[in-house]
Amino acid sequence: MKKKILIWGGSVLAFLLVLVVVLFIFRSRVLQYTIERVITKVENKYPADLNIGNAEFVDWNSVVLNDISFVPHNLDTLFTTDSVYATVSFRSIFKGRIVFKRLEVRDGYLTARKNGDVTNFAFLFKKDEPEEPVDTTKGRNYGYLLNRVIETAFDNVPDQVDFTNLNASYKSPNRFIDVRMPYLRMDDGYIESQVSILADSIENNMRVRGTIDPGDYNISASLYAFDKKGIRLPYVKRKYEGEVAFDTLHLSLNNKRYKNEKLTVKGRAMVDNLVVNHAKLNDEDIVVNESAIDYVVTLGEDLFVIDSATEVRVNEAKANIYAAYESKPTKIYDLQVKTDWVKANNFFNSLPAGLFENLDGIKAQGELKYKMNFHLNMDSLDYLTFNSDLDASKDFKVVQWGYTNLEKINGSFVHTVYEYGKPVRTFNVGPSNPFYTPISQISPHLRNAILTAEDAGYYSHKGFHEEAFRQAIIKNIEEGEFARGGSTISMQLVKNVFLSRKKTVGRKVEEAIIVWLIENQNLVPKSRMFEVYLNIIEWGPDVYGAKDASRFYFGKEPSELNLNEAIFLTSIIPSPKRYRSSFDSYGNLRSHKGYYYRLIGGIMRRRGLISQEEYDNLYPNVKLYGRARDLIVTAPDAVEEDTTEYELETIDLLDF
Structure with missing residues (x-):
């Protein structure tokens, strides 16, 4: 038996040797036959000519192809290269597929052109066969698609790569892109390249270094700018009206797993000296200066998840983030942010430069911890969840103010009003200003009406009213635009005293941090904050503060305001520049004000802020005097007093 096996084995070995010899002898014919088949297949599929000037073996498994071009019919040449040198894995041939062990390309040029509807590349993406019917009950599985891309790319990575002078360009009547790669080398898993990209009038010159392990689907690459301009992202300004630049970018994919039709990828990204302008x-x-993310991301059918193991670092501060989006059967959004205890100084030092001017330079002791939870189901807006908590250790304390002293509003200070970034009026907030009014000299009707309309829980909360903010989010989603803000009086005060009025993300975040510091550290008493608020808010054309507003509209002092006048002044706080729209040409309040009077008056009555008799006698009308009357009353036959009677119906309102 052993002898038979040896004989059989020897026969097989001899056959293989003969096969190898035959392949070696006829390899040139096999190569030419293969090339002809490739050319025929390409030219049958595309309206273009594929030309290969010469092809020959230089050793047992290495091939050189010269003068290659791909020319669409009656259009500009799409691709040319002087030479391609390829070494093929002998084992892969027997597996029915070709894997390159070494690949060299010299002087390659890819030139894409577009003029109107005519291009020399669009034919590559056209489908000859009719598309299969789409199953509308299933969404697109991006995890499956990305997994295919990753595996195809990694499975076809040669052991060695040496590209020299590769060029690519795209030109249309309104856009030009030019990419130049003097070299790209990969050997034993190490990658090195130099790339220059000109796009959207922005030129980036960078070097690329990294490592790759195709067997484990691992890749790590770093992009370095080798000039003082840094690396700037093109088209951001044109498409998003912003700019993004950085010095160095590190990217890595460390692990991937595809299971149950879901792809999970893990890796890391780091950016040095990131500059964003929008x-x-x-x-x-x-x-x-420094930012990084260790990411764990899962993609599936109508599913995108950033796992809670994902850690984001901004300078010295770190946070774990969980985010999820499901599009079917309904759209669901989730976002959670959580930090461990972080030293207060590290927190303030980590705030991005240029984002929070008033917080620059703050020094503090103790520690801070943040937690946020957001959940939204587009089919159940009423169940929207939003919680945000910033906690401080018992020993937390601000020991040094930076650019701005947040305690300045405890005493007299100079306040400047800005509109569209320009100062329009500056005045002192304090006794030296004749228009300054202590809170005790402002009508209780005005104080109570403002608290009822703007912030009913002002004296009980710590600067934030999460339910009001939650309702504002719901309202804005329903309206499809920013229709409601959810700001407390504390937030409005901080916005007016310390910040610009521009609705930017940076301003809202800075506003929240300043409010938290003032309220949670008891920097300013509540009554003082409300007093300052009443003395600086806008109430009309160059009208700021309760005394200025009382005289402008009614020719009286703030202490003399009646309930009707107080509710009117409260009604125009959200849009003071539209004060005239509240009146007709005779100086009478328009009918739509009736609902507002019923709303605010009804809440004040139920809370015991006014009596039933005061509510019964409440009607939406006021008597204008002074400058306001001259600006509002334009009817030639208008009289000094309107005697129109209004009947207010009692309505049931939710107490909030």
């Missing part, structure tokens, strides 16, 4: 974020450049 009008909706902030007026100035936002600079982050």
